[in-house]
Amino acid sequence: MTHWLNVVVATPAHSAVAGPLTYRSESALSPGTLVRVPLGKREVLGVVWENLADSGGLAETQARNISGTLEGLAPLSATWRRLVGFTAGYYQRSLGEVALAALPPQLREMTGVQLARRLKRPVLDSSHAQDTTNSIALSAQQAAALAEFDADTRPALLFGATGSGKTEVYLHAAARVLAQDPDAQVLVMVPEINLTPQLQARFQERFAHLGKERVVSLHSGLTPAQRLKSWLSAHAGHARMVLGTRMAVLASMPNLRLIVVDEEHDPSYKQQEGARYSARDLAVYRARLEAQEASSGNACRVMLGSATPSLESWQATITGRYQRLTMNERVGASMAPSPGTGVSSLPPEGANFGSAALRELRGGPSENWPAPEGGVHIGRLPQVRGVDMNHQPKHCVIAPPLVNAIAQRIARGEQSLIFLNRRGYAPVLACHDCGWKSECPHCSAYRVFHKIDRTLRCHHCGFTERVPRACPACGNIDIAPVGRGTERLEEHLAELLTGVTRPDGSAVRIARIDADTTRLKGALESQLASVHSGEVDVLVGTQMIAKGHDFRHITLVAAINPDGALFSSDFRAPERLFSLLMQAAGRAGRDARHSEASEMWVQTFHPTHPLFAALKQHDYPKFADQQLAERQAAAMSPFGFSALVRAEAREQEVAQGFLNAAAAAAQASELDGQGLVTPYPAVPMTIQRVANIERAQMLVESPSRAALQRFLAAWQPLLFETRRQAEFKSLVRWAIDVDPIAI
Structure with a gap:
């Protein structure tokens, strides 16, 4: 008997083929089944989308048979197919492009025989350990937030100060879900790949009783084999918890009951190639789909977490579409890093809360802040100091008061973080005689000067060449860097701190973490471990160190040149800058013993700008109100x-x-x-x-x-x-x- 199937395959972007193709099969196949089908002269992977009553007018001579079925895999669920269909329609891409891109690359190339061989490998780790999911006591605000979350069904926005323990709330919420249903699955999403290993280490430690293979990760940093293994485990329901970046939102998880989106404001959740979807928005939509399909009492919930929420999510809590959970107390108990990870047990968080709560929290000396019941200690947010660069020496890069403050931290054995969101030695190399600049011949941008390997490198197309000995235009040998990147800032700091010593009398140790220093596998982990161990006194870096890391001994954070985004043509630039500065501030004083002396220094030529006024008060609601008023007047998102x-x-x-x-x-x-x-x-x-x-x-x-x-x-x-x-x-x-x- 002939069966007719609509099969979705990956088609070229903007080709004439955007929907399913009709194929013939000798046996009935359930929707969601993975099949190999001929497409032109190739054989590709496809997903059975629906069964047809007839060929739909396709001539018998045009009909083609499926080549085979990938047996051993359960069909992709109806909920998953609905999610993919919505994604393709809303973001104006072909159905096959979205569906096949959501599957592991290695799976897309496999035959049925290869998959069968792969599925014979053992999946689960039989080792079990003691249940430690509830071993850490919650603060009163953490417990209240969980109670509020359980009492509602709307998407929840967990609005918590830096170090308020949002990750602990995620852990307890996940533990409850997993305890209530032995088949339940939890998806935890983070914006950056470099945050996934440390979060996975913490979740694996807390859920070790489930077995090591029950907590898996999904992100582009995995090898194809690792990614396939994680996907198969999630699809089969073996993995109880999946941690990943934006791609994980489209993973097949048949028993999904909780989705957590950490740092939900982060622009990394928006895909910039192919189907340009927002993983945060799809997480909310997926939770709604899963809830519609779930049995009573097992509805899927979504929790968005941030200290500086996106204005879209914040407005949703104002209108009542989202539930708002507020935690404005900073949990600052001193805890040692987990063995072998270089990562502290406290959660990586964002930073800030309203001015009224801040004034209350800062109301008295540290001895007036007893640890709440359960031994949870409360810390303070760092004091924000604005440095008016108009009153500093001309051409000054780091203000003398800031240099002095850094030196004092070094002498006390504390750490400082210097944030500059521009890598390389200098953004441009120039000849002051003829005006030549290191423009990229292939892009309308300058090539960045990297002193460490003496190259000019375009950060857009990757074109790289050696620094010329003289100006290519006029032959002048006096070509010089203009502006500063992290590489040059690291060098300049070493000059400024000459003569400053550590408590033991040894020389100052300065480290730099950016995309250039972390290219090699394992480089980021080893550099972070050296910071956690106290080997580094001053850490210089880009935004990759300004968010999500729990540095226990950093008491001073400084933003060197943040003014560029204040007057950008992009209407979202102030929102991104405020979030980034608050995230950076959140790296200081995460240990309650140091929180009272922690500071955030901001060097600016525009100290009266409203953004810095809100930043100084750690007042996100004030900043959000001002930005939302401007957005509404201009009919921009979330009002347009x-x-x-x-x-x-x-x-x-x-x-x-x-x-x-x-x-x-x-x-x-x-x-x-x-x-x-x-x-x-x-x-x-x-x-x-x-x-x-x-x-x-x-x-x-x-x-x-x-x-x-x-x-x-x-x-x-x-x-x-x-x-x-x-x-x-x-x-x-x-x-x-x-x-x-x-x-």
Whole structure:
């Protein structure tokens, strides 16, 4: 008997094939089954999407048989397929592109025989240990937050100060879910790959009684074999807990009961290639889908955690769509790192809370802060000091008072963190005679000078070459770096701290952590371990050290040059800057013994800016209110909805022409939803050229999310049609970015 199947396969972006293809099978297959099917001259992996009553008009001579089935794997659930379908529709991508990208790369290449061989390997670790999930006492605020969470069904935003113990709340919430249902699964998401190993070590330690293989990770840093192993374990229900980055939101977890999104504000949750989805938003949607499918009492919940929530999530708590759980007390008990991990047992967190709570918390000396019942100690947030660089010596990089403060910390055996979000030695190399600068020949950007290997490196296309001996334009040998990166800042600090010694009389030790120093496997872990062990006195780095790490001996954090984002054309820039500075501040004083003396120094030429006023008070609500008022007046997110249509071509005129022609075609066709949608003229992107490709973008706005979605869906065929016009044959690619995080 012949069975007809709709099968989803990965098709090229913006190809004419966007939906399922019809195939013939000799046996009935359940929707969600993985199959090998012919596609052109290749054989590819596909997902059975639905069974058909007939061929749907497909001629018998055109019909092709499936090549085989990947036996031994349970079909992907209906909830997973609905999630993928929503993702593809909302973010305007093909169904097959999203579905197959959510599967491990190694699985996509496997035959049925190879998979069968792989599935014969043992999956579970039979070792068990004592249940330690509730071994750490909760503070009163942590316990109250958990109680509130259990009493509600809405998505929850856990708004907690730096070091308030949000990870401990995650652990206890996960423990309750796993204890209530022996098959339940928990998904915990973090924004950065470098945070996953330390979080996994902590979760594995606390849930060791489940067996080591029950806690797995999913992120792009894994080898293909490791990623496949974790995915198979989650799909089979063996893994009770999955920790991962944004890709994990689309993992197959048939018994999902809790989703935690740590640092939910982080822009890393927005995919920037292919299907440009927001993992945070999909987590909320997935929890709703899972709750609809779950039996009574087993509904899936989602908990978003941050000290500086995204304005979208914050506004959702104001309107009542989300539940807000507030923890404004900083848990600062001193705890040693877990053996062999270099990671402290306290959670990596964000930073801040309202000014009223702050004033109450800072109301008295440390002896007036007894440990609450259970032995949980309370610490303070660091005092924020603004340094007006207009009153410092000319061309000063680090203000003398800040240098003195760092020296005092070193003399006391404490650590300092210096934050500069620009790697390399200097952002540009220049000739002051003729004006030559180290521009990238392939991009509209400068190549960064890296002194350590004497190279000029483009951070956009990767083009690298040796530093010239003289100016390539005029031959002047006196070419010099302009500006400073972390590499140059590290060198400058060593000069400024000459003569300063540690308590034992030894020389100061300065370390740098950024993308350049952590390229090799294991480099980041070893460098973090040296910081945790006290070998480092001053740590210099980019945003990768400004968030998520629990440094126990850092009492001073300094932001060297944060002004660039204050006047950016991107409306989200102030939100990102405030969050980053609060995250950086949160690295100081995480041990209650040092919290009273902890400080955050901010060097700025604009000390009266409202952002710094809110930062000084650790007052996120004040900052959010001001930003939301501006957003509402301008009808921007979360009060308006937008999409960016980007085009890339060899010539800028072609890229812009394509976008403007497509918009004109939409106007002429009177598309569905067009009355509520405003497309703006195409303009070059901020970095106009990358790798010799010109880039342009068009902003499309609407006060209605539904109207914008209807318009984009109806516009897609016109975009394809415009692309086929002769004058746009040199167009390289185009893409739609719904809910963009940067404009």
